[in-house]
Amino acid sequence: MPQYNEFWNPYRFVPRRPGQLPRRKPQGHHLFNGWLGTIDCELEALSSLVTGQERFTRKRSANNLPVIPGTSLKGVFRSVAEIVGHGCPIVNRDNRCRSSSSLCAACRIFGYLGRGVHAGHVSISDAVLIESPVDPTQWEGIKVRFGRPDPQHKAFYPTDTRLQWHKLYHHQPRRTKPAAYPHGNAREETVEYAPAGSRFRFSVTVENLSSDDLGLLLYVLELEPGMAHKVGGCKALGAGSSVVRIVDWDLRRGENRFRTQAAKEEVMEEIGRYKEQYINDNSETMQALRALMRWDPNDTREIRFPDRNWFNRNPQTKLRTWQEYAGRNARP
Numbered sequence: 001m002p003q004y005n006e007f008w009n010p011y012r013f014v015p016r017r018p019g020q021l022p023r024r025k026p027q028g029h030h031l032f033n034g035w036l037g038t039i040d041c042e043l044e045a046l047s048s049l050v051t052g053q054e055r056f057t058r059k060r061s062a063n064n065l066p067v068i069p070g071t072s073l074k075g076v077f078r079s080v081a082e083i084v085g086h087g088c089p090i091v092n093r094d095n096r097c098r099s100s101s102s103l104c105a106a107c108r109i110f111g112y113l114g115r116g117v118h119a120g121h122v123s124i125s126d127a128v129l130i131e132s133p134v135d136p137t138q139w140e141g142i143k144v145r146f147g148r149p150d151p152q153h154k155a156f157y158p159t160d161t162r163l164q165w166h167k168l169y170h171h172q173p174r175r176t177k178p179a180a181y182p183h184g185n186a187r188e189e190t191v192e193y194a195p196a197g198s199r200f201r202f203s204v205t206v207e208n209l210s211s212d213d214l215g216l217l218l219y220v221l222e223l224e225p226g227m228a229h230k231v232g233g234c235k236a237l238g239a240g241s242s243v244v245r246i247v248d249w250d251l252r253r254g255e256n257r258f259r260t261q262a263a264k265e266e267v268m269e270e271i272g273r274y275k276e277q278y279i280n281d282n283s284e285t286m287q288a289l290r291a292l293m294r295w296d297p298n299d300t301r302e303i304r305f306p307d308r309n310w311f312n313r314n315p316q317t318k319l320r321t322w323q324e325y326a327g328r329n330a331r332p
């Protein structure tokens, strides 16, 4: 019996779309021919949610409610847009967009800072807590350890992955709180987490966004039914699974900005067509994305980093593929 099937590593890789990145000049901010307005969203935590970013600083709203920083949400959505919209990978310096006059969809929507600056057509507010099963002053803190288990095991953690692959963390529905990962050689920290069922509100402000880019934005916000985002800290430890729902919106064409607003349904129908192309897309990239972002509350698989003993026993074993993960998922 191989040691292999006892547990799954906390992340897996999605293959990036093949071929040349489609780039173009972003809409100028002085020419208002794109979409503008606001999209109001609600984020619901399906698992524990560590609201702070890297250092888990507790940010609060003006009336002292916990918030998820807008910059954190932007990172989440940009990352999905890179996969879905064939954008440049922010983690890979060599393959990034190089000029503000020729940008991928992710840089056009969320902004670009390099040779020239493109501010992006979207800004995302902090998400403020609106409801939680536990009063936020009583949210639990838990001690967790960070640090990757053993980066020396190149057979398991390949080094060429950044070019063609995109890393996604698994949902871990069996965990009600972040796992206290015991093997990390790095620091131990206490993190506070929002319990599952906590709900936050945020808004996305759109300015001069083209129709196809707006379609991509709508896709990455809500995803498809049954899929969920990973937001905030401690993703490898089981935190962060969240769904986003658009609860209201007010969008119009730039050229109509001084006229009456078009009928909402008509507008959404038009934008919906651009979102549809991603829903109907059965490329390997999209299949992998659906498989790895699927939230299945009945999935009881154990997910954790391998420890040193495991690596010693399995020096040549490779990280399993998304297909292996998805195949196992389909069986009882």
Ligand SMILES: [Zn+2]
Binding pocket: 087, 088, 096, 097, 103, 104, 105, 106, 107, 108
């Ligand atoms: Zn780019």
